[in-house]
Amino acid sequence: MIADLVIKGGTIVTDTATFRGAVAILGESIFAVGDDAAMPPARETLDATGLHVLPGAIDAHVHFREPGYTHKETWETGTASAAMGGVTTVFEMPNTKPPTGTVEALELKLKAAEKAYVDFGIYGLLAEDNLDQLEALIDGGVAAFKCFMGNTFGNLPAPPTGAILEGFEIIARHGYRISLHAENASIMARRQLALQAVGRVDPLAHLAARPPVVAVEAVSRAAILAEWTGARIHILHVSSGDELRPLREAKLRGVDITAETCPHYLLLDEHAYTDKGSLIRVNPPVREKVHQDQLWAAVRDGTIDMIATDHAPHTAAEKHNDDIWCADCGFTGVETQMPLMLTQVVAGRLGLTDYVRMTSAAPAKAFGLYPRKGALLAGSDADIVVVDLERAGLIASELLQSKGSSTPFDNVATAAAPIHTLVRGRFVMRDRALVVEARGHGRSVRRIQAMPTPAPRNMETTTAAITAKRP
Numbered sequence: 324m325i326a327d328l329v330i331k332g333g334t335i336v337t338d339t340a341t342f343r344g345a346v347a348i349l350g351e352s353i354f355a356v357g358d359d360a361a362m363p364p365a366r367e368t369l370d371a372t373g374l375h376v377l378p379g380a381i382d383a384h385v386h387f388r389e390p391g392y393t394h395k396e397t398w399e400t401g402t403a404s405a406a407m408g409g410v411t412t413v414f415e416m417p418n419t420k421p422p423t424g425t426v427e428a429l430e431l432k433l434k435a436a437e438k439a440y441v442d443f444g445i446y447g448l449l450a451e452d453n454l455d456q457l458e459a460l461i462d463g464g465v466a467a468f469k470c471f472m473g474n475t476f477g478n479l480p481a482p483p484t485g486a487i488l489e490g491f492e493i494i495a496r497h498g499y500r501i502s503l504h505a506e507n508a509s510i511m512a513r514r515q516l517a518l519q520a521v522g523r524v525d526p527l528a529h530l531a532a533r534p535p536v537v538a539v540e541a542v543s544r545a546a547i548l549a550e551w552t553g554a555r556i557h558i559l560h561v562s563s564g565d566e567l568r569p570l571r572e573a574k575l576r577g578v579d580i581t582a583e584t585c586p587h588y589l590l591l592d593e594h595a596y597t598d599k600g601s602l603i604r605v606n607p608p609v610r611e612k613v614h615q616d617q618l619w620a621a622v623r624d625g626t627i628d629m630i631a632t633d634h635a636p637h638t639a640a641e642k643h644n645d646d647i648w649c650a651d652c653g654f655t656g657v658e659t660q661m662p663l664m665l666t667q668v669v670a671g672r673l674g675l676t677d678y679v680r681m682t683s684a685a686p687a688k689a690f691g692l693y694p695r696k697g698a699l700l701a702g703s704d705a706d707i708v709v710v711d712l713e714r715a716g717l718i719a720s721e722l723l724q725s726k727g728s729s730t731p732f733d734n735v736a737t738a739a740a741p742i743h744t745l746v747r748g749r750f751v752m753r754d755r756a757l758v759v760e761a762r763g764h765g766r767s768v769r770r771i772q773a774m775p776t777p778a779p780r781n782m783e784t785t786t787a788a789i790t791a792k793r794p
C-alpha cells in the first residue's frame with residue numbers, strides 16, 4: 324500500500340487529545356493516524372515539524388450572498404476565504420435572492436456552489452409562506468433549516484409563532500436541525516421606530532434597539548416549541564449573558580438544542596461603537612463587556628457548543644454610513660476566525676482541544692457529519708488544517724479573499740495562522756497560498772449526512788394530524 328500523502332513530524336490535535344504523530348491520506352480519506360515510523364510509504368510527504376495538525380474547521384454559519392448579491396460575495400470568493408481560514412466545511416444561509424425557500428431556489432444555489440473550494444451544507448429557509456415546501460427542500464438536498472425569528476439582511480419576514488410551530492412539526496419528523504436567528508422582531512421594530520422618532524442615528528442606537536430581552540424571549544420561545552415537537556434546534560450567534568439561562572434550562576429539560584457564539588462577541592465590546600462606527604453594526608449587536616465575560620464562561624463550561632463566524636460580507640460603502648440605520652449589518656469572518664481564536668488559545672484563554680471541539684467535532688455531531696468530518700480518524704474525510712502557533716501576523720482586510728472584506732479586526736495582531744488546508748485529501752491552501760486549481764472541489768455534505776433517528780413528539784396534535792381527522 325502506498326499512501327498519497329503523509330503529514331509527518333507535527334503534533335496532532337483532536338477534540339480530546341494532543342500527541343506527536345503522523346496522518347496518512349489515501350484518496351479522499353484518512354488511512355492511518357499514528358507514530359511517524361508506523362506510516363506506510365507515500366507518494367508525497369509533508370513535513371509538519373513545529374506545526375499542529377487539526378481537523379478542518381466546520382463553520383455552521385456563513386452567508387455567501389450568491390445568488391442575488393454577488394457584489395458582496397460569491398461562492399468562489401467565500402469558499403476561497405474559507406480555505407485560507409482553515410475552514411473545510413461551511414453551512415450557508417438562505418437569505419439570498421431568491422431566498423432558499425423553494426426547490427427552484429435551491430437548484431440555483433446548488434448551481435452557484437459548483438465553484439466551491441470547500442465542502443458545504445445548504446440551509447433551507449423556514450418561513451410562513453413556504454411550509455408546503457419544507458419536505459421538497461429536504462428531498463432536494465438541504466442539510467439543515469434556518470428560521471429568522473428577527474429581521475436582518477434581506478428583510479425576510481419573521482414567521483409568527485404558529486408558523487414556526489408548524490414548521491417544527493414538519494421538520495421534526497425528518498430529524499434535520501433548525502438554526503434560529505433568535506431575536507424578537509416585534510420588540511426590535513418598535514424600539515427602532517422609537518429611537519428614530521427622537522432622532523437617534525448614532526452607532527450605539529443600534530445596541531439600544533436590541534436589548535438582551537430580544538434574544539432571551541426568542542431563545543426561550545424556540546426552546547418551548549422544540550421541546551413540544553421534538554425538533555432539533557441550534558441557536559445562532561449567542562451575544563448576551565442573559566440568553567445563557569434559557570439555553571441551560573432547555574438543555575437540562577432534554578431539548579436537543581445546541582448553540583454557537585462568534586469571535587466578535589468574544590473579542591469586542593461596547594467600545595467598538597466608538598472605535599469602529601457603523602462598521603460594527605451586526606445582528607445581534609456586539610454588547611457590553613459584562614456580556615463578553617459571561618460568554619467566555621459559557622464557552623468554558625460547555626453551555627455554548629460551537630464557535631461559528633456569521634460571515635456576512637458587505638462592501639465598504641454599504642458598511643459606512645453616518646446614519647446607523649442605513650449601514651448594512653454584519654461583516655466578513657470565515658477567514659479570520661482561526662487566527663483570532665488560535666491567538667486566544669496561545670494566550671491561554673481557551674484550550675487547544677477545546678478549540679477543536681468547538682470548531683470541528685461539535686458542529687460535525689450537531690449536523691450529522693461525525694465522524695466522517697470533525698475527526699482525525701482512519702476512515703474520516705481527510706479534512707485537515709495544519710497550523711503554526713508561533714506565526715505572528717496582522718489581519719489585513721485588503722488581503723482577505725472575501726469580496727466584502729470590511730472587518731472590525733483590520734490591523735489586529737494575531738499570534739497564530741493556518742498554513743495548509745486540505746479538503747478530502749486535496750490541498751485548497753498550501754503554504755498560505757490559495758490553490759486555484761481546487762476551485763470546484765467542494766461538495767454537498769448531504770451525500771454523507773446521517774442525522775440521528777428523528778424523535779418527534781406530540782404527533783397527535785400537529786396541524787397535519789388534526790386536519791386529517793374527520794368527525
Ligand SMILES: [Zn+2]
Pocket residue numbers: 384386416633634635
Ligand atoms: Zn447570519
